[in-house]
Amino acid sequence: MSHQTAGPAAARRRRPAAAARWLAAGAAALAASGLVAACGSASANSGTTLILYSGQHIQTAQNLVAAFEKQTGIQVQIRSDDEDALADQIATEGSGSPADLFYTENTPPLMSLESKGLLSKVDAATLSHTPAQYSSPGGDWVGISGRTSVIVYNPSLIKASQLPTQISQFADPQYKGKLAIAPQETDFQPIVTAYQRAYGTAATLAWLRGIKSNAADHVYPDNETIASEVNQGAIAFGLVNQYYWYRMQAEIGTGRVRARITHLAPRNPGYVIDVSGAAALKSSKHQADDQKFLAFLVSRKAQEIIAHPGTGPGQSISFEYPLASGVTTLAPETPFSQLQPYPITIAQLGTGATAISLMRQAGLL
Numbered sequence: 001m002s003h004q005t006a007g008p009a010a011a012r013r014r015r016p017a018a019a020a021r022w023l024a025a026g027a028a029a030l031a032a033s034g035l036v037a038a039c040g041s042a043s044a045n046s047g048t049t050l051i052l053y054s055g056q057h058i059q060t061a062q063n064l065v066a067a068f069e070k071q072t073g074i075q076v077q078i079r080s081d082d083e084d085a086l087a088d089q090i091a092t093e094g095s096g097s098p099a100d101l102f103y104t105e106n107t108p109p110l111m112s113l114e115s116k117g118l119l120s121k122v123d124a125a126t127l128s129h130t131p132a133q134y135s136s137p138g139g140d141w142v143g144i145s146g147r148t149s150v151i152v153y154n155p156s157l158i159k160a161s162q163l164p165t166q167i168s169q170f171a172d173p174q175y176k177g178k179l180a181i182a183p184q185e186t187d188f189q190p191i192v193t194a195y196q197r198a199y200g201t202a203a204t205l206a207w208l209r210g211i212k213s214n215a216a217d218h219v220y221p222d223n224e225t226i227a228s229e230v231n232q233g234a235i236a237f238g239l240v241n242q243y244y245w246y247r248m249q250a251e252i253g254t255g256r257v258r259a260r261i262t263h264l265a266p267r268n269p270g271y272v273i274d275v276s277g278a279a280a281l282k283s284s285k286h287q288a289d290d291q292k293f294l295a296f297l298v299s300r301k302a303q304e305i306i307a308h309p310g311t312g313p314g315q316s317i318s319f320e321y322p323l324a325s326g327v328t329t330l331a332p333e334t335p336f337s338q339l340q341p342y343p344i345t346i347a348q349l350g351t352g353a354t355a356i357s358l359m360r361q362a363g364l365l
Helices: 008-013 017-033 035-044 058-072 083-096 108-115 167-171 188-199 201-215 223-232 242-252 287-297 300-307 353-361
Strands: 003-006 049-054 075-080 101-103 142-153 237-241 260-262 273-280
Touching (some): 049 058, 049 083, 058 287, 058 300, 083 101, 083 108, 101 287, 108 273, 142 287, 142 300, 167 188, 188 353, 201 353, 223 237, 287 300
Parallel strands (some): 003 075
8 A cells, every 4th residue: 555744845735624625535535446455455465665756736646656556566655745845855865865756746846857867768658648748858757647727716706807818917906905826836837937938037027026916915825725715705816727626616516616717818828738747766776667657657547547536436536637648537627629828848847947036036935
């Protein structure tokens, strides 16, 4: 059976009340399906234990690991924390890192480790399951799933016609006291990177200072909090990834969801696709088994676990878009093929260092 530890940042970012209930629901689903017991006995017959540093949502990682253990008999120990903290930890540990694998919500931490030469090449057969634009330009990690940024808003506080359609408008004075943001979220870094690419550094700094002023006391630690606060009527609108709204709906029930979501204008810099990916560390002593895990994540079985929200056997409550093996989501979301995001590549999103620097200059971090 998989084991898991969570650091302080994970407790802050991924275990607010809502996330804890999502975790409980995922654990209950696994128990009901017999996955936990089955993967435990299979792992007992294997001499290998892989250490997975995971910045992904805990229940998503758990569901995938449980299915992998059952299929292969290879045990995986999950260590969860904020993905930026884990990337820094891997860089500090260097060749002595106990981690074998790294699984993230976003690409910048993977690109950072790739730039430091700390990742192994992914097998070409594994990379072939995911469209090339969603994996490492150098072949050092593979894309697993995706999300897209949306506006979450409360119609009782702001009409859809009053919402901004451009990310630049978030800094307009008319939205002072109406906006919620979560700059500590790694999901926010690609937005800043895209904005800087579209409008330049000076304009990005001015925009960041403007949204800081507009958000005022509604600068939150994570997207779960934004979605919850908007739904409860504490604030009019905010920017989150789409799956947070669907997760909230699954947790509290459709009848209790007052918030709605909408996209920004097509190809606007605030309309970005975030990619979740995974890699094997070059320092790992289990390279063959690491590659088996990466191959499993892009297999049809794993991608269907991501795609099929619910509480039945083999299902998850991910609400992310599967990127590999031709699997499509069954959730009532805008189909991935119909999204119209800002045209920015994984390489252009880079390591996130510029976005972090700009947010620090603006006083958001």
